[in-house]
Amino acid sequence: MNYAPYIHNYHNCTQIIVAAMLKRLGVPTELVWNQAGFGYKDEGDYVIVDPYYTPVRRQLADDHGIDWVEACSPEAGELAIQLDEWLALGRTAGVISDMYELPYHAYYRQAHDSHAVEVIGTAPGGYVVCDHYYQYVGPISRRDLIAAMESYQSRYGGYKDVHLFYLARQAEQNCTGASFGHRRTIQRNVDAMQGRPPEADLDETMRHGLSAIPVFGEKLMRLLETESEWLDLTHKMIKEVSFTRYHFHVFLSLCGLPELAGKALEASQHWQVMGNMVARGLLRKEAKSLRDRIEGRFARLLEAEADHTQALAGWLLAHPDWSMPER
Numbered sequence: 001m002n003y004a005p006y007i008h009n010y011h012n013c014t015q016i017i018v019a020a021m022l023k024r025l026g027v028p029t030e031l032v033w034n035q036a037g038f039g040y041k042d043e044g045d046y047v048i049v050d051p052y053y054t055p056v057r058r059q060l061a062d063d064h065g066i067d068w069v070e071a072c073s074p075e076a077g078e079l080a081i082q083l084d085e086w087l088a089l090g091r092t093a094g095v096i097s098d099m100y101e102l103p104y105h106a107y108y109r110q111a112h113d114s115h116a117v118e119v120i121g122t123a124p125g126g127y128v129v130c131d132h133y134y135q136y137v138g139p140i141s142r143r144d145l146i147a148a149m150e151s152y153q154s155r156y157g158g159y160k161d162v163h164l165f166y167l168a169r170q171a172e173q174n175c176t177g178a179s180f181g182h183r184r185t186i187q188r189n190v191d192a193m194q195g196r197p198p199e200a201d202l203d204e205t206m207r208h209g210l211s212a213i214p215v216f217g218e219k220l221m222r223l224l225e226t227e228s229e230w231l232d233l234t235h236k237m238i239k240e241v242s243f244t245r246y247h248f249h250v251f252l253s254l255c256g257l258p259e260l261a262g263k264a265l266e267a268s269q270h271w272q273v274m275g276n277m278v279a280r281g282l283l284r285k286e287a288k289s290l291r292d293r294i295e296g297r298f299a300r301l302l303e304a305e306a307d308h309t310q311a312l313a314g315w316l317l318a319h320p321d322w323s324m325p326e327r
Helices: 013-024 056-064 076-088 142-156 182-193 212-225 231-254 258-283 288-318
Strands: 039-042 047-050 066-072 093-098 114-123 126-131 136-141 163-169
Touching: 013 056, 013 093, 013 114, 013 163, 039 212, 047 212, 047 231, 056 066, 076 093, 076 114, 076 142, 076 163, 093 142, 114 136, 114 142, 126 142, 136 142, 182 231, 182 288, 212 231, 212 258, 212 288, 231 258, 258 288
Parallel strands: none
Antiparallel strands: 039 047, 066 163, 093 114, 093 163, 114 126, 126 136
């Protein structure tokens, strides 16, 4: 099979692997990436911002009949053995690593960051990887891959141990027609943005919905004022929120709702512009001086989010029996 990199500007490095795997399994990805909530938690020095109210792996199992199989361990060597077993069975695997130890990477031995690659086969002395995010397909030695996994564990293991994953189909399930529940997906997003996320097992210490966005904004301004070292992580979270709004725009377009889709896209663009300004402040070490501009963008962003949620809620009230036409 030809494992050309899957190129998409609105996925992080893990999600782009998942999307590539799903496409090989025949799952329509526009029906997977459709969550556009907002959760916020203040952890003191840093914040957690999460636009997903349902774990993606649960969404895959419940809506698409796809199992997310994961192996997790603090020992990279043990996981390499598991990786070998999966590859011998003809599977490919997503592998979490530190890009600092990836020899093909432009920032090899220059910068640390968690990064996921897909291992698609074996090669003499190691493996063949497909790095969709950086569009690289080629060999990597077993020693280098284990070093990248060990480096991840030493720097980020406190958050989550190094891990591998693959996707597998449970059984055939129709998720392309009316059975998918397109209206229910819209309703769940509205509930989430109105502060009523649908999952009962969410972190109860997180704030959810529109009311949480200005609280995050106040914290972001303080992080900018102090030029916090946590701004890089915050920037990544802002990007992820932007991505979810873009994907929801694609989903709404698929539903034949261009006006609502346009509002989702507008919200995505506001998050993206604000994230770019935060990144610029980090790169040029001028985050504090950009505070006023970012605050102005944040006000427009909040207005766009409120307008979108209101429009979605109004549409749901006006179309209580709507369902996606069969194609």
